[in-house]
Amino acid sequence: MKPAPFDYHDPETLDEAVSLLGRLDDDVKILAGGQSLIPLLNMRLARPTALVDLGKIAELDYIREDNGGIAIGALTTQRTVERSQLVKDRLPVLYEATRLIAHPQIRNRGTIGGSLAHADPAAEYPAVALLLDADFKVRSASGERTIGAADFFVTYLTTALGPADVLTEVRFPLLAEGVGWSFIEMTRRHGDFALAGAGVTIALSGGECSHARIVLFGVDATPVRSKAAEQALVGQELSEELIASAAQTARDEIGEPLSDNHASSEFRRHLAGVMTARALTEAARRAGWVN
Ligand SMILES: Cc1cc2nc3c(=O)[nH]c(=O)nc-3n(C[C@H](O)[C@H](O)[C@H](O)COP(=O)(O)OP(=O)(O)OC[C@H]3O[C@@H](n4cnc5c(N)ncnc54)[C@H](O)[C@@H]3O)c2cc1C
Structure with a gap:
């Protein structure tokens, strides 16, 4: 058309x-x-x-x-x-x-x-x-x-x-010195929009988590922070069990993910938990966590 x-x-x-x-x-x-x-x-x-094309405005390209x-x-x-x-x-x-x-x-x-x-x-x-x-x-x-x-x-x-x-x-x-990060997603094919994804930043002090921020995307009408999962991490000794439990909290915390012909709502919720656990693990390793 x-x-x-x-x-x-x-x-x-x-x-x-x-x-x-x-x-x-x-x-x-x-x-x-x-x-x-x-x-x-x-x-x-x-x-x-009407369309206002910004294409010629070089001052917005830097x-x-x-x-x-x-x-x-x-x-x-x-x-x-x-x-x-x-x-x-x-x-x-x-x-x-x-x-x-x-x-x-x-x-x-x-x-x-x-x-x-x-x-x-x-x-x-x-x-x-x-x-x-x-x-x-x-x-x-x-x-x-x-x-x-x-x-x-x-x-x-x-x-x-x-x-x-x-x-x-x-x-x-x-990001401040020492903060670990991860940004990952699950797609059906390379280059597709994410079915679900997670971005994480994390900092450790000794073995304890001193900062955590988790953002999920593809699972709600906007990207969303998993604030309950962040709170569950901060002040705790980092471990695989803690990461698994924070990922479960993140999964339970989101509303009703979109259901379409690419993925059901329940599958997106499941992916949110999996992406959170993987992103937390990768970010923690970048912050110096040895497990
Ligand atoms: C096949 C395909 C696959 C894609 N896959 C992905 C993907 O995996 N991930 C992803 O993030 N994106 C994906 N995209 C979208 C792509 O990233 C677009 O480039 C982006 O969403 C829009 O950027 P644009 O510059 O092309 O904006 P446009 O298409 O020109 O505009 C998009 C909207 O933003 C508004 N807008 C644009 N610039 C401004 C401005 N400066 N101020 C105010 N309003 C503005 C426009 O009015 C319009 O409403 C895909 C697109 C295609 C065609």
Whole structure:
């Protein structure tokens, strides 16, 4: 099918884009890499009156160190993130998450901002953003604001962004020295969206767990933290039994995972537990745990 008719705008600066979006009606859509939006247009699941293409706005394409973190412009492609030596060296969990997104052809065009704004519950970037507590910079005609990851993802394919808001940057804090991490998922085929996945950061003091953060994705309308499982770990001597019991808590803690032709709700719940246990084990080893 072909998309329904729409007006097309391709501003060359962020200021121009923001002022255009402020003037157009609420049925306008921002276009970035088009890897999610164009199929929706072609299937007429989205019928915007106008598209504002960010493709020419070079000022939104960058990766730089920023005050203890890495700041990435929204228009930076997933492939650029994957190839960044800075990301690989300083934030390997983001590098690993990027490599799990689709295939190189899609990562060549898909942008980090597009993935975060699209907010697919099985997507890697929303999960890694929640895991690391990333900040999102947003511009609109009324000014700039920053939204934390915990408030950004609202529900299925829905974020705190309004129709005239441009996500301009995501800033990931670096992990403290000694913090172990893991980011894994289960897919039916290489490059598919995850049936379920887990991101973990963990720190140990002696043999005791002094910090734990667990984020699951593909199992709810947004990525979710397993706060009860995190609490069950902190202050305890790490052991295989403790990891198994925390994974069981994480599995029991999630709501009602989606059931579709790829996996039943119960299978996704089971996978959430398996992914949590594997991710905790891998992250703990990176934090120096010897078992
Ligand atoms: C076959 C296939 C497999 C895929 N597999 C995966 C996968 O395994 N994991 C995964 O995470 N993704 C996957 N994707 C999606 C891919 O990562 C997309 O690139 C991404 O979701 C959207 O990025 P984009 O730049 O293409 O955004 P677009 O498609 O252009 O836009 C997506 C949405 O975000 C909005 N938007 C874009 N940029 C901004 C901005 N700066 N500010 C505000 N709103 C904005 C648009 O209005 C639109 O609503 C897959 C896609 C395909 C086609």
